[in-house]
Structures are given as structure tokens and as C-alpha cells.
Amino acid sequence: MNYCRLIGLGFAFLFTSCGTYRFSKTRKFSKLNNGKEVLTNQYAGYSGTNKNTYYAVNILNLFNLKGECNSFNLSFEDVDKAKISYWQYNDTLTQWKEQTFKGKWKKKYFEIYFNKHQLFVPLFFSNIDIDRIRIGVNKEQELIITHFEERGGNILFLAGGYAEENPYIFKSTAQLNAPLPMQENGKWGFQDARNSIVIPAQFDYVYPFQNGAAIVSHNKKYGLINREGKFLADLIYDKMEYFDRHGLQPVYNIKSGSKYGMMDTLGNLKIKPVYDSLANRWNEKFLIINEGKYGYACRDGIIIPAIYDAPFWFNYSSDQLIFGKKLMMGQAKKNGITYFVDEDGYEYDAKPLKGVVFSTTQYVPVKNTKRKLVAE
Numbered sequence: 020m021n022y023c024r025l026i027g028l029g030f031a032f033l034f035t036s037c038g039t040y041r042f043s044k045t046r047k048f049s050k051l052n053n054g055k056e057v058l059t060n061q062y063a064g065y066s067g068t069n070k071n072t073y074y075a076v077n078i079l080n081l082f083n084l085k086g087e088c089n090s091f092n093l094s095f096e097d098v099d100k101a102k103i104s105y106w107q108y109n110d111t112l113t114q115w116k117e118q119t120f121k122g123k124w125k126k127k128y129f130e131i132y133f134n135k136h137q138l139f140v141p142l143f144f145s146n147i148d149i150d151r152i153r154i155g156v157n158k159e160q161e162l163i164i165t166h167f168e169e170r171g172g173n174i175l176f177l178a179g180g181y182a183e184e185n186p187y188i189f190k191s192t193a194q195l196n197a198p199l200p201m202q203e204n205g206k207w208g209f210q211d212a213r214n215s216i217v218i219p220a221q222f223d224y225v226y227p228f229q230n231g232a233a234i235v236s237h238n239k240k241y242g243l244i245n246r247e248g249k250f251l252a253d254l255i256y257d258k259m260e261y262f263d264r265h266g267l268q269p270v271y272n273i274k275s276g277s278k279y280g281m282m283d284t285l286g287n288l289k290i291k292p293v294y295d296s297l298a299n300r301w302n303e304k305f306l307i308i309n310e311g312k313y314g315y316a317c318r319d320g321i322i323i324p325a326i327y328d329a330p331f332w333f334n335y336s337s338d339q340l341i342f343g344k345k346l347m348m349g350q351a352k353k354n355g356i357t358y359f360v361d362e363d364g365y366e367y368d369a370k371p372l373k374g375v376v377f378s379t380t381q382y383v384p385v386k387n388t389k390r391k392l393v394a395e
Contacts, residue, residue, distance in 0.1 A: 047157060047165065049158050054124055055095040059093060060162070061090055061091070062078070062090060064091055065077055066078075079107075081166055086108070088106060089106070092104045099123060100122070127155050129154045130151060130153050132149075132150070144172070145173050150167075162189040164187050165186045167184045168184075198217045198233075204220065206220040208225065209225065217246075219248075222236060223239075229284075230268075230284045232244065232285075234259050234271070236254075240256060257275060258272075258273070259274070270284070274292065278295065290316055290321060294325065304316065313325055313328070323349075326392075328353060331350060334348070347361065347362040350382060365391055369383065
């Protein structure tokens with residue numbers, strides 16, 4: 020066999036196997052005419068969402084740092100160094116921290132590698148371990164940070180791995196058009212763009228305003244205030260996390276003791292904090308768990324009560340042939356019996372398919388057994 024052809028096939032295999040060697044794209048970035056000046060600013064600590072990223076992340080996660088911050092300053096003091104400085108919150112203590120990272124300027128971004136390991140023995144072995152970010156601006160002059168991670172390799176023709184790149188948008192504090200967090204005598208409040216105090220410094224920590232509300236913390240308890248400083252939710256919760264959902268009204272995941280619930284941005288309690296877990300956000304739904312039972316909720320409340328024996332997922336399937344429309348359904352078990360539930364909160368009996376060759380029994384929903392599930 021032609022050795023050149025063999026080598027060519029080997030490299031082609033490497034380039035197409037499990038994400039290995041995929042090249043990232045840079046079209047999200049706009050050209051940087053004055054890189055340092057354009058990027059140097061104060062930004063909200065959490066990213067917004069877009070069509071590519073449904074969940075907000077804290078800037079410290081992207082820099083592989085522990086904890087969270089409500090805002091950060093980005094600057095470039097040296098040609099090849101980026102610095103972020105921020106107040107980090109830990110219970111009732113805030114600490115001012117600065118971290119410097121070495122990188123390189125490119126035409127459209129500043130690039131930082133946290134890990135860059137590549138080892139190749141053509142046709143026989145490869146190992147890739149890459150973790151990097153690129154910092155630039157988009158056409159709206161918002162800060163954009165893309166996180167690229169790749170893990171993979173091969174031994175002969177056995178290959179595996181993955182590559183993932185996600186863009187995150189951070190607005191400058193001026194772009195937020197809302198009162199800004201400020202610290203005075205060890206306490207936190209809010210000021211306007213002219214540095215005039217609009218909400219006195221009285222909290223142990225505050226988070227930026229989003230959708231007209233801000234999370235505040237005092238004496239290890241969390242609450243919610245509006246722009247006038249009035250409480251939308253009292254300081255009674257043990258944790259409060261903002262869920263920014265792209266295209267949907269945001270909500271808060273709240274914790275009381277060891278239990279979780281959900282609140283909207285007006286302080287209305289959508290789900291009482293009585294669940295062991297409210298997580299695994301899947302599209303528009305949240306998996307809820309209580310005392311070993313599973314169900315689903317959305318931002319408006321409970322859809323499927325937590326009464327099923329194990330986690331289950333919704334899928335489009337051949338059920339369209341039965342119901343005459345595209346409907347998302349999940350197959351769940353309750354007390355060992357198989358049922359179907361749909362995304363509107365209805366339950367159906369299930370019957371086994373006949374003539375199934377596989378050892379696992381397959382089921383279909385029985386249309387005329389449709390019944391509404393009663394929310395908890």
C-alpha cells in the first residue's frame with residue numbers, strides 16, 4: 020500500500036475523530052483598534068445569555084478561579100499580561116483580590132492559555148489537553164470571552180475525546196443602566212453613574228441589578244430588593260441564585276435550610292422551598308427531587324409533581340402518530356408501574372409493544388387514559 024496514502028488517511032482520521040483538532044471560530048469578535056483602551060473597564064461579574072449560551076457564568080469560573088464576584092475590573096498593565104481585580108464574597112467577609120494572567124495579543128482578541136498540551140506520534144499516538152480563553156469585543160462593543168476546551172487522543176485507530184467552545188457576554192457597569200454596587204465602611208449599597216449613593220451601604224454583600232431586582236446578603240441571609248431599595252423578598256433565605264434564561268423571564272433558585280424553591284424577579288414565590296433539589300435545567304424545565312421522588316417544574320411552577328421513582332427525560336418520538344401533533348413526552352415509573360407524562364402536565368397509562376425482539380420491553384402511551392396531574 021502507498022505509504023503516503025496511509026499517512027494521509029491517518030491524519031484525516033485524527034482530524035475527524037471525536038472533536039479532536041477542531042478549529043475554533045473568531046467571527047464573533049470585532050477588530051480591536053485600541054485593544055487595551057477598549058477592553059479596560061469595569062464589568063458585571065455574571066455573563067448574560069444568548070442563542071449559544073443559555074446559562075450565565077461568573078467571570079471567576081472562566082479564569083479557573085474559585086468563588087464568585089459581583090463585578091470585576093479588567094486591565095492590561097503590561098504588553099503580555101491581563102489583570103482582573105474584584106471583591107470576593109465569602110459568608111460575611113469580602114476580600115479585594117487581584118489576579119494577573121500572561122497571554123498574547125492577536126488581531127481581534129487577547130488570548131490566554133491555562134493548559135496547552137499536545138503530543139503526537141503520527142498514526143500511532145496523540146494526546147491533547149487544551150484550556151484557553153479569548154477576550155475581545157463584539158459588534159455591540161460588549162466584552163466577549165470565548166472559552167475553548169479540548170480533551171482527546173488516540174492509540175492507533177482507537178480515538179476519543181471532545182472539543183467545546185462557548186462564548187460569554189459581559190456588560191460593562193455603564194451598559195447595565197442600573198444602580199451599581201458600592202462599598203463604604205465595610206458595607207455594601209448602590210450608587211448611580213455619577214457616584215451618588217442611591218441605596219445606603221447597609222448589607223454584607225450585594226449583587227448587580229438584573230431585570231429591576233438585586234440580590235442582597237446580610238448576616239448570612241439573602242433577600243431581594245428593587246431599585247428604590249425596598250424589599251421584594253425579606254432576608255430570610257440561606258441562598259439565592261439568579262437564573263438568566265435566554266428568551267424567558269428570569270427566576271431565582273432559593274434555599275431555605277436544606278430545601279430549594281423558586282422565585283420570580285418581583286419576589287413572587289413560584290415554588291415553595293420544600294424540595295431536596297431543583298436543578299438539571301433542561302431547556303425550559305427544571306428537574307425537581309424530593310425524598311427520592313422526581314418530577315419537573317418550569318419558571319411558572321410545578322408541571323409534574325415529584326411522585327416518580329427515578330429521573331426521566333422528555334423526547335419527541337413516534338407519539339406524534341398517536342396524538343396527531345408533535346408532543347414531548349417522558350416515560351416514568353411510579354410504584355414500579357410504567358406511565359407516560361407530557362410537557363403540559365398530563366399522565367397516561369402505558370402498554371407494551373407486541374413483537375418486540377429486544378429483551379427490554381418497549382411501551383407506548385394509551386391516548387384515552389389522559390389525566391391531569393395535580394401540582395403539589
